[in-house]
Amino acid sequence: MSSSQLLSIVTFIYGLSAVLYITAWIFEKPFPGKVATWTAVIGVGGNILGILLRWVETYKVGYGHAPLSNLYESLVFFAWCIVALYLYIEYRYRNRTIGAFVVPLAFLAMAYASLSPNISDRIQPLIPALQSNWLIAHVITCFFGYAGFAVAFGISIMYITKQRRTAAEGPVLAHVPGTETLDDLTHKMVQFGFLFLTAGIITGAVWANSAWGRYWGWDPKETWSLITWFIYATLLHARLMRGWRGRKIAYVSIIGFIAVLFTYFGVNLLPGLHSYGTQ
Amino acid sequence: MKKEERSSIRFIDMTWEFFISLRLTVVLLFTLAATSIIGTLIPQNESREAYIQAFGEFWYRVFYVLDIFDMYYSWWFQLLLLLLTANIVACSIDRLSSLWKTIFVKSPPFRQGMFRKESLKEDFTIDRPADQLRSTYERVIGKAFRYNRTEPSETGYFIYAEKGRLTRLGVYIVHLSVVLLLIGGIIGSLFGFEGFVNIPEGESARVIQIRNSNQTRALDFEIRCDDFDVSFYRTGMPKEYRSSLVILEAGRPVAEKDIVVNDPLRYRGVNIFQSSYGQVPPDVRTLQEAGVELSFKSLESGMVYTRKIQMNRPAPLPEGRGEIVLKNFQSSYVFMGQRDIGPTLVGAITPSEGEPLELVLPLRFPNFDRMMTRMKEGRRFVITVHGFPQRYYTGLQVTRDPGVPVVYIGFVFMILGCLVTFFMSHQRICIEVVEKGKQQSRVIVSGNTNKNTIGMEKQVRRLSRILHGVGPAGPIPSKAGEIG
Ligand code: HEM
Numbered sequence: 001m002s003s004s005q006l007l008s009i010v011t012f013i014y015g016l017s018a019v020l021y022i023t024a025w026i027f028e029k030p031f032p033g034k035v036a037t038w039t040a041v042i043g044v045g046g047n048i049l050g051i052l053l054r055w056v057e058t059y060k061v062g063y064g065h066a067p068l069s070n071l072y073e074s075l076v077f078f079a080w081c082i083v084a085l086y087l088y089i090e091y092r093y094r095n096r097t098i099g100a101f102v103v104p105l106a107f108l109a110m111a112y113a114s115l116s117p118n119i120s121d122r123i124q125p126l127i128p129a130l131q132s133n134w135l136i137a138h139v140i141t142c143f144f145g146y147a148g149f150a151v152a153f154g155i156s157i158m159y160i161t162k163q164r165r166t167a168a169e170g171p172v173l174a175h176v177p178g179t180e181t182l183d184d185l186t187h188k189m190v191q192f193g194f195l196f197l198t199a200g201i202i203t204g205a206v207w208a209n210s211a212w213g214r215y216w217g218w219d220p221k222e223t224w225s226l227i228t229w230f231i232y233a234t235l236l237h238a239r240l241m242r243g244w245r246g247r248k249i250a251y252v253s254i255i256g257f258i259a260v261l262f263t264y265f266g267v268n269l270l271p272g273l274h275s276y277g278t279q
Numbered sequence: 280m281k282k283e284e285r286s287s288i289r290f291i292d293m294t295w296e297f298f299i300s301l302r303l304t305v306v307l308l309f310t311l312a313a314t315s316i317i318g319t320l321i322p323q324n325e326s327r328e329a330y331i332q333a334f335g336e337f338w339y340r341v342f343y344v345l346d347i348f349d350m351y352y353s354w355w356f357q358l359l360l361l362l363l364t365a366n367i368v369a370c371s372i373d374r375l376s377s378l379w380k381t382i383f384v385k386s387p388p389f390r391q392g393m394f395r396k397e398s399l400k401e402d403f404t405i406d407r408p409a410d411q412l413r414s415t416y417e418r419v420i421g422k423a424f425r426y427n428r429t430e431p432s433e434t435g436y437f438i439y440a441e442k443g444r445l446t447r448l449g450v451y452i453v454h455l456s457v458v459l460l461l462i463g464g465i466i467g468s469l470f471g472f473e474g475f476v477n478i479p480e481g482e483s484a485r486v487i488q489i490r491n492s493n494q495t496r497a498l499d500f501e502i503r504c505d506d507f508d509v510s511f512y513r514t515g516m517p518k519e520y521r522s523s524l525v526i527l528e529a530g531r532p533v534a535e536k537d538i539v540v541n542d543p544l545r546y547r548g549v550n551i552f553q554s555s556y557g558q559v560p561p562d563v564r565t566l567q568e569a570g571v572e573l574s575f576k577s578l579e580s581g582m583v584y585t586r587k588i589q590m591n592r593p594a595p596l597p598e599g600r601g602e603i604v605l606k607n608f609q610s611s612y613v614f615m616g617q618r619d620i621g622p623t624l625v626g627a628i629t630p631s632e633g634e635p636l637e638l639v640l641p642l643r644f645p646n647f648d649r650m651m652t653r654m655k656e657g658r659r660f661v662i663t664v665h666g667f668p669q670r671y672y673t674g675l676q677v678t679r680d681p682g683v684p685v686v687y688i689g690f691v692f693m694i695l696g697c698l699v700t701f702f703m704s705h706q707r708i709c710i711e712v713v714e715k716g717k718q719q720s721r722v723i724v725s726g727n728t729n730k731n732t733i734g735m736e737k738q739v740r741r742l743s744r745i746l747h748g749v750g751p752a753g754p755i756p757s758k759a760g761e762i763g
Contacts, residue, residue: 063512125512128520128540128553184733191701198697202690211541213550213678214473215686216464218351220319230312237304259312267319 003054003067004114004121007076010050011110013043014079018107021099033096040083040103047080047110054123063125068139072121075113077139079106081147085192089151093185101154134207142200142225146260148193149232153257155186156250163247183246186253187239194232201225224263231256298369307363314359318350324491349491352468364461367454375451382447387426389439394709394725398736401724401743409435409712409720415749416710423742424708435720438710447729449699452692459689467682472496478504479559479672483527487677498549498677501527507556507671520553522673548679555674560622561642561667563608566590571605571624572666573640578652578659585665593629600659601630603638612641620644624664633657640664705729708742722746 017039024033054067054076067073086102113119126135159182204222209215216222235252238244297303321342330348331339346353381387394400405412413429413436420427420440427440474487474496483503486495506523519539526534526546536544543552567590575584575597584597593604605626612623626638636657641647645663652658711723724743728735 125514125516125518127517131519131539132541181733195694195697195701199694202694206687206690209680209683210543211552212554213543213552213676213680215680215683218318218323223315223319223351227312227315230308230315234305234308234312237301237308241301241305 003050003057006046006053007050007110007121008114010043010046010079011107011114013039013046014083014103014107014110017043018100018104021096021103025097025100033099036099036103037087037090037096040087040099043106044080044083044087047076047083051076051080058123061123063123065126065131066136067123068136069126069130070120070124072113072119074139074143075109075119078143078146078150079109079113081143082106082109082150085144085147085151086154089185089189093181098151098155098158098185101158102151105150105154129211132207132211134203134210138200138203138207141196141203145193145196145198145200146264148189148191148196149228149253149257149260152186152189152193152253155182155189156253156257158182159186159246159250179246183249186249190232190235190253190256194229194236197225197229197232201229221263221267224259224267228256228259228263231259295369295373298365299373301370303362303366304370307359307366311359311363314350314356317347321347321350323351324349360461364458367457371451371454378447382444386428387441387444389430389437389441389707389709391709393707393727396725396727396732398732399726399728399739401739402721403743403747404715404719404721405747406719408718409714412712412720412722412749416712416746419745419749420708420710424706432711432713435711435713438712439708440710441705441707443703443705446699446703447705449696449703452696453700454696456689456692456696459685459692463682463684463686463689465682466685467680471678471680471682473676473678473680475554475674475676476502477555477557477672477674478502480504480507480670483525499528499547500533501530502551502675502677503527503532504673507673509556509671520556520673522553522675524551524675548681550678550680552676552678553673554676557672557674559670559672560610561608561670562610563590565670566608566624566667569667571664573603574663574665575660576663578661596628596630596660598659599631601628603628603662605638612639614639614641620647628658630657630659638662642667704731704735706735706738708739710746 017036020032020036020039024030024036051067051073054073058065058067068077082102083106086099086106090096090099114121159179162179162182201222204225205215208217208222231252235249235256238252239249325348327339330342334342342348346355350356416438417427417429420438423442424440425442426444427438430437430439472489474489476484476487478484481504483501485501486497488495503525504522505525506521508519508521510518510521512518521537521539523537524535524544525532526544534544534546538544538551538553540553543550545551570587570589572585572587575586576582577584577598580598582597586594586597588594588603588605590605590608593602595601596603603626605624607625608622609625610622611619612621612625614620620641621643623642624638624640626640627635628638629635634657636655639647639651640662642664648663649661652661705728707727709723709725709727711725713721713723715721722743724739724746726735726739
């Protein structure tokens with residue numbers, strides 16, 4: 001089996017897991033939730049296997065590079081980061097409701113990678129600009145950061161849904177963790193994301209300096225990552241001000257994630273240098 | 280105090296209040312995020328004409344006045360950064376001056392008031408006298424906390440303990456790192472430069488072009504490019520650009536290196552990067568040195584001959600048909616007064632019988648001469664330029680940035696500061712042991728932390744469970760070491 005085939009299967013596993021999480025959440029049944037967790041665990045295992053297999057394949061084709069070099073490969077890695085981080089949270093907080101809001105994101109990333117006609121899953125050689133070990137450090141740190149923000153985004157959506165419904169006190173949200181825990185978890189995920197985004201921007205800057213002699217050039221991708229960083233820095237500080245908790249913070253976290261998505265996908269619509277997505 | 284003195288003091292106070300406010304921070308960070316978008320929507324540093332074409336004269340003027348075309352270096356964007364710096368510095372001074380006493384004291388002050396939070400309180404009764412518990416409790420606490428001390432009370436005693444006091448400095452390290460980045464950036468823009476130079480193979484250069492301006496700059500040394508190579512993958516994608524560079528000082532080579540993208544040459548604080556390449560249009564000198572290879576296809580026999588011809592030196596035509604001479608090379612040639620056909624070799628053919636004929640060989644149009652042979656009487660060969668010396672030039676980015684070390688220190692501080700700020704906290708514990716009759720004690724465990732209250736709640740519960748299970752003579756449970 002080739003890595004692309006394996007990863008297509010993983011896409012469906014994530015889809016199944018997402019459906020199960022949502023089912024468990026809506027119908028308040030523990031059983032589908034348990035299955036959802038195990039499905040997600042299988043998915044995350046298959047996902048990392050797919051990545052490793054693809055790594056081996058690059059050597060077979062004769063290029064030999066870590067599979068983190070184009071949009072397809074980065075999406076696959078992104079999905080892995082999201083689910084891995086989510087499963088850790090589920091384990092730590094013993095709560096499956098968040099899965100209904102987070103695992104679908106991983107499924108969407110994988111589905112986009114596998115199904116979009118604009119994204120090629122062919123193994124390509126590295127152009128000279130990408131031939132650097134900094135590439136690996138840069139991509140890994142950035143996508144850890146993005147995964148943290150993705151989880152924070154899922155929780156924020158959940159938070160707002162919960163708040164909307166507390167008045168009606170619908171049964172659907174009875175299993176959702178308390179708003180205080182959600183708020184705290186959002187903050188933790190944003191901190192996690194912020195740390196890794198910071199590291200991602202820094203590794204990118206160090207790489208740019210070693211490849212072009214300028215650590216910062218205000219190209220659109222760089223600038224958008226800085227915009228994202230400013231938004232989350234705003235969130236961290238707003239939280240220290242009186243009255244900025246819960247709902248408001250959830251909105252900033254959603255805006256932040258929109259900026260993440262734009263940094264990742266939208267920038268290709270703008271003029272720039274970064275090579276992702278131009279294929 | 281005089282009236283205006285008072286008002287000037289008030290003004291200073293208000294300015295200070297303005298700069299230490301977190302609201303200003305939030306506003307500035309958000310404004311920086313929002314305005315940064317502009318420069319990604321409107322390409323920066325394009326030519327005037329391109330902008331006028333894209334936006335029209337009116338909007339060009341508006342954007343021009345607002346410095347939108349170079350907005351990240353505009354006065355207003357720099358002002359925002361300056362305000363942010365002032366904000367950080369003022370805020371840090373303000374907070375640090377009150378924190379200083381908490382952080383740098385020999386024996387930290389503990390007050391009962393610190394431990395009021397209900398969620399951070401656990402309470403139990405144990406069947407031991409208070410003084411029997413004391414030494415064990417001190418040992419348990421001593422294992423988990425860096426600092427502890429016991430104070431007697433009227434009804435028993437308090438054990439106070441704390442750890443992670445210095446982690447309160449983490450935030451200031453993050454903020455200091457932001458300031459370092461800005462200082463490093465300023466150093467770079469004042470004392471550094473960023474330029475580029477194209478050097479044909481075999482030649483050298485000393486003067487570079489500064490990016491985004493018309494200025495040039497002379498380096499203290501010369502860069503010579505001995506060779507440039509580009510290689511491709513089977514798919515046709517470029518694999519490697521490689522330039523063999525030599526640094527010359529006073530004409531003598533002092534350093535040399537083959538550079539590729541991602542592996543530059545650094546010499547005396549100047550970095551030389553592989554950034555582009557291209558073909559040098561042939562010039563008379565190289566053609567004279569190397570000669571030109573022509574191919575002759577006979578119209579009668581169909582035979583093809585290849586000959587190397589030196590410039591300005593008549594050479595015999597194949598099959599004894601006369602002579603050919605290449606007279607000149609023109610980088611642009613206007614054919615019959617009408618059309619520019621680009622770089623062209625001009626020469627003449629003297630057939631063995633008949634009048635001399637003009638020969639025009641444009642490098643870009645190899646079929647040109649076939650057409651000419653049809654039009655002109657007396658031509659017996661179609662002549663094409665088979666080979667002429669091709670030379671590449673290497674495009675080098677040449678930069679110098681003395682601010683980089685400061686920026687890199689900032690990077691390290693920022694990561695370390697974030698790690699400390701996000702994952703460590705200053706935790707304080709108070710264990711109050713109250714005598715309750717002869718054989719019983721009441722124990723109240725309470726905590727205080729500067730952040731991560733939920734984590735601290737867990738700790739207080741855990742610690743209380745451990746203290747509850749401890750007898751006076753029993754061993755210290757190994758769990759105690761894990762608190763924290
Ligand atoms: C790009 C600029 C900045 C960055 C990256 C930054 C970063 C941070 C971070 C990561 C935290 C920790 C937040 C948390 O505990 O979750 C923090 C806290 C804080 N920041 Fe900033 N900051 C910046 C600018 C500023 C400025 C301009 C001020 C000026 C007032 C400021 C004042 C504070 C204060 C007062 C705290 C809280 C400290 C505490 O918890 O005692 N920051 N900052």
